[in-house]
Amino acid sequence: MNDMAIPSANERAEKLQGMGCKRKRVEDIRFTQGRGNYVDDVKLPGMLFGDFVRSPFAHARIKSIDTSRAKALPGVVAVLTAADLKPLNLHYMPTLAGDVQAVLADEKVLFQNQEVAFVIATDRYIAADAIELVQVEYDQLPVLVDPFKSMDPDAPLLREDIKDKMDGAHGPRKHYNHIFTWEVGDQTATDVAFENAEVTIKELITYHRVHPSPLETCQCLASFDKIKGELTVWGTFQAPHVVRTVVSLLSKIPEHKIHVIAPDIGGGFGNKVGVYPGYVCSIVASIVTGLPVKWVEDRVENLSSTSFARDYHMTTEIAATKDGRVTGLRVHVLADHGAFDACADPMKWPAGFFNIVTGSYDFPVAHCAVDGVYTNKASGGVAYRCSFRVTEAAYCIERAMDIMAQKLGMDPAEFRMRNFIKREQFPYHSALGWEYDSGDYHTAMQKVLDAVGYKQLREEQKAKQEAFRRGETRELMGIGVIHFTEIVGAGPSRNCDILGIAMFDSAEIRIHPTGSIIARLGTKSQGQGHETTYGQIIATELGIPSELITIEEGNTDTAPYGLGTYGSRSTPVSGAATAVAARKIKAKAQMIAAHLLEVHDDDLEWDIDRFRVKGNPERSKTMTEIAWAAYNSPPPGMEPGLEAVSYYDPPNMTYPFGAYICVCDVDVDTGEVKIRRFYALDDCGTRINPMIIEGQIHGGLTEAFGIAMGQEIAYDEDGNVLTASFQDYFIPTSVETPHWETDWTTTPSPHHPIGAKGVGESPNVGGVPCFSNAVNDAFKFLGSTHIQMPHDAWRIWTVAEKLGLHAEATVAAE
Numbered sequence: 001m002n003d004m005a006i007p008s009a010n011e012r013a014e015k016l017q018g019m020g021c022k023r024k025r026v027e028d029i030r031f032t033q034g035r036g037n038y039v040d041d042v043k044l045p046g047m048l049f050g051d052f053v054r055s056p057f058a059h060a061r062i063k064s065i066d067t068s069r070a071k072a073l074p075g076v077v078a079v080l081t082a083a084d085l086k087p088l089n090l091h092y093m094p095t096l097a098g099d100v101q102a103v104l105a106d107e108k109v110l111f112q113n114q115e116v117a118f119v120i121a122t123d124r125y126i127a128a129d130a131i132e133l134v135q136v137e138y139d140q141l142p143v144l145v146d147p148f149k150s151m152d153p154d155a156p157l158l159r160e161d162i163k164d165k166m167d168g169a170h171g172p173r174k175h176y177n178h179i180f181t182w183e184v185g186d187q188t189a190t191d192v193a194f195e196n197a198e199v200t201i202k203e204l205i206t207y208h209r210v211h212p213s214p215l216e217t218c219q220c221l222a223s224f225d226k227i228k229g230e231l232t233v234w235g236t237f238q239a240p241h242v243v244r245t246v247v248s249l250l251s252k253i254p255e256h257k258i259h260v261i262a263p264d265i266g267g268g269f270g271n272k273v274g275v276y277p278g279y280v281c282s283i284v285a286s287i288v289t290g291l292p293v294k295w296v297e298d299r300v301e302n303l304s305s306t307s308f309a310r311d312y313h314m315t316t317e318i319a320a321t322k323d324g325r326v327t328g329l330r331v332h333v334l335a336d337h338g339a340f341d342a343c344a345d346p347m348k349w350p351a352g353f354f355n356i357v358t359g360s361y362d363f364p365v366a367h368c369a370v371d372g373v374y375t376n377k378a379s380g381g382v383a384y385r386c387s388f389r390v391t392e393a394a395y396c397i398e399r400a401m402d403i404m405a406q407k408l409g410m411d412p413a414e415f416r417m418r419n420f421i422k423r424e425q426f427p428y429h430s431a432l433g434w435e436y437d438s439g440d441y442h443t444a445m446q447k448v449l450d451a452v453g454y455k456q457l458r459e460e461q462k463a464k465q466e467a468f469r470r471g472e473t474r475e476l477m478g479i480g481v482i483h484f485t486e487i488v489g490a491g492p493s494r495n496c497d498i499l500g501i502a503m504f505d506s507a508e509i510r511i512h513p514t515g516s517i518i519a520r521l522g523t524k525s526q527g528q529g530h531e532t533t534y535g536q537i538i539a540t541e542l543g544i545p546s547e548l549i550t551i552e553e554g555n556t557d558t559a560p561y562g563l564g565t566y567g568s569r570s571t572p573v574s575g576a577a578t579a580v581a582a583r584k585i586k587a588k589a590q591m592i593a594a595h596l597l598e599v600h601d602d603d604l605e606w607d608i609d610r611f612r613v614k615g616n617p618e619r620s621k622t623m624t625e626i627a628w629a630a631y632n633s634p635p636p637g638m639e640p641g642l643e644a645v646s647y648y649d650p651p652n653m654t655y656p657f658g659a660y661i662c663v664c665d666v667d668v669d670t671g672e673v674k675i676r677r678f679y680a681l682d683d684c685g686t687r688i689n690p691m692i693i694e695g696q697i698h699g700g701l702t703e704a705f706g707i708a709m710g711q712e713i714a715y716d717e718d719g720n721v722l723t724a725s726f727q728d729y730f731i732p733t734s735v736e737t738p739h740w741e742t743d744w745t746t747t748p749s750p751h752h753p754i755g756a757k758g759v760g761e762s763p764n765v766g767g768v769p770c771f772s773n774a775v776n777d778a779f780k781f782l783g784s785t786h787i788q789m790p791h792d793a794w795r796i797w798t799v800a801e802k803l804g805l806h807a808e809a810t811v812a813a814e
């Protein structure tokens with residue numbers, strides 16, 4: 001074999017389709033042909049369907065529930081209420097945030113569309129009909145919608161179930177609607193910085209309530225086998241292993257008798273991290289009836305009852321010198337958590353990683369305090385392309401930096417450049433306690449400024465402003481500039497756990513005798529393309545073409561334990577586990593190769609897809625040959641086989657970053673905003689698949705566009721959800737979506753085995769403030785400081801109206 005000419009290094013490397021290759025997504029072969037296998041595609045004989053009776057009121061006492069008429073409907077098998085779950089102690093379930101959440105409303109309802117009863121029938125339509133027949137008598141109670149009123153002395157008491165609980169998970173509760181206070185930073189030093197400041201700004205910056213609304217809603221199918229005492233649950237789970245553990249703890253079914261399967265998922269975006277009443281009810285229903293029970297949410301239910309995002313009200317202050325150096329940051333957040341604190345942050349972090357709020361800037365001191373409160377709204381708060389409150393933090397600091405630049409009369413890009421953490425300061429210890437692993441912010445920012453011709457854009461804007469003043473145009477031009485720092489890859493186990501389970505992650509790689517591979521991971525793709533990209537890491541590490549590698553996730557029987565996919569943690573954690581497992585295999589492979597070539601291990605060197613003898617490259621053994629030998633003729637005393645597993649506990653998180661610029665034109669008479677240009681430069685360290693990264697950025701920017709320009713989960717004063725369908729909740733189509741220009745720099749993570757950082761969340765973290773800064777920038781010269789999102793046409797028109805721009809003739813501003 002070895003006397004044949006060895007193909008060139010280039011040819012061999014190309015054949016691998018390894019890291020850095022724009023490999024086409026292998027999962028798309030089935031997705032584009034309608035051959036995906038989603039929960040709703042799983043159909044079992046005798047399967048029943050469950051559906052919820054939901055509360056029409058946001059706050060009401062349940063006087064009685066009469067299920068008799070529903071039960072009498074042919075095809076209805078059972079109706080569950082809190083009274084049925086109580087003896088099993090399942091009417092409440094623990095949340096990941098240390099709170100409890102009602103599975104079925106017990107005595108009262110706390111938000112509109114809360115689950116009140118679960119009807120189980122032989123088909124979906126009968127279940128839906130039966131819901132109408134369940135008669136619930138309510139006594140309406142005063143409704144609390146405004147979080148700023150939640151701690152008023154006379155505010156309605158929401159959580160009667162915990163009214164005597166004086167200790168929150170993070171210190172004493174200040175009020176019966178108070179959940180927690182969380183503080184970080186040096187308050188005294190920060191106060192001093194503000195006392196001595198030459199210039200300060202203070203603004204209430206609100207990141208409104210939104211919802212990730214994945215294409216596929218939340219769903220599950222539970223099947224309990226009475227004879228084996230085994231439970232199988234198919235579900236839209238971003239973290240299948242955690243679901244298995246939670247189900248075991250709640251149901252007391254031993255964990256090895258529970259099989260959790262997350263098949264293909266039609267988008268997660270954080271919406272599918274938490275545990276929902278629908279899961280618990282289908283499981284209970286299957287145990288009770290002995291038949292499989294499926295639950296599938298509809299769109300209204302998804303938008304109005306499962307995990308929302310944001311709803312952060314951030315009072316933000318920056319202190320600075322006159323020449324534009326930031327000297328302190330002070331933020332107080334009022335966090336509206338809805339009726340239950342069902343945030344899925346790591347246990348120690350009730351406000352996620354919000355303390356990344358110092359952003360990309362070298363703040364000498366900072367202090368941040370977060371108060372979580374209850375309101376009569378749906379719970380959640382952990383979703384939408386950054387579960388851990390980094391989106392809120394980035395929005396907060398990026399808006400505030402613009403407001404300060406405006407006050408100083410400085411260009412916002414220049415002001416940022418002046419305050420960036422410098423390349424030589426990494427690893428950088430932030431004032432609020434993080435250690436940023438690596439970054440080169442100046443280079444990234446400069447590249448973007450040059451690419452868009454920033455100076456000319458500002459000149460053009462100036463000319464347009466003058467023309468506007470002269471009444472020659474009704475259009476304003478806005479330029480949004482941002483630089484974000486993300487924090488992803490939870491997490492070091494010393495910092496992060498979920499229900500006591502450390503947030504490591506895993507990979508198991510097995511090479512078959514003929515040199516093809518199966519690898520299984522603890523994460524779970526929801527569309528990110530893991531089947532493609534993990535294969536690329538293994539291909540480069542082990543020299544086996546990625547087309548010969550199968551990637552499997554989502555089955556708790558076969559995959560090693562992992563904490564799942566959210567918070568852009570798959571690449572930083574499981575991606576690292578993959579490289580480490582591959583390197584374990586490689587070490588064994590080297591010994592086998594040495595045996596085959598009759599040389600010492602140390603005399604070998606790695607060459608793309610083989611080990612070769614140093615100084616004699618013609619003598620080599622390919623990984624395929626080594627794999628065969630591992631099963632056929634391993635060195636004496638060595639175990640046969642070629643596989644490894646790694647449970648990777650990352651030493652630190654990774655800190656991807658990016659510089660974005662948005663150019664927009666605002667029609668002051670219609671309030672319409674046209675995005676002229678959007679340029680996004682992302683740095684996620686070593687890039688595994690540039691095409692997938694680009695897709696991630698396009699998707700995340702589109703979601704950011706949706707959030708900034710129109711999406712909102714809004715409530716009226718009675719707590720009715722006003723935006724529970726796509727009629728009212730803005731989902732951008734290709735018609736509205738701007739054209740994206742993408743770019744990159746590469747600053748590897750020094751602690752990650754392949755230098756990669758996460759990227760999936762980044763475009764949302766950076767995108768939203770960039771759109772908002774652009775819109776705000778358009779109005780700045782008229783004296784406006786901060787316009788609240790979302791920037792839909794109606795609200796922009798209102799801003800223009802308030803600024804007097806619709807007054808007769810031309811504008812009289814300034």
Ligand code: PCD
Nearest residue numbers: 268269270384385527533567569570571688689758759760
């Ligand atoms: N350096 C690098 C990085 C990365 N990458 C790629 O990219 C992706 C992503 O990644 P990451 O960043 O690591 O992430 P993950 O973990 O995987 O994922 C997660 C994310 O992801 C994103 N994206 C997406 N896509 C899709 N399609 N779908 C979905 O659902 C989704 N979601 C979203 C979200 S929201 Mo959360 O949950 O809220 O927290 S978080 C999130 C993948 O595939 C990977 O491999 C590459 O290539 N390279």
Ligand SMILES: [Cu+]
Nearest residue numbers: 386387388567
């Ligand atoms: Cu995040």
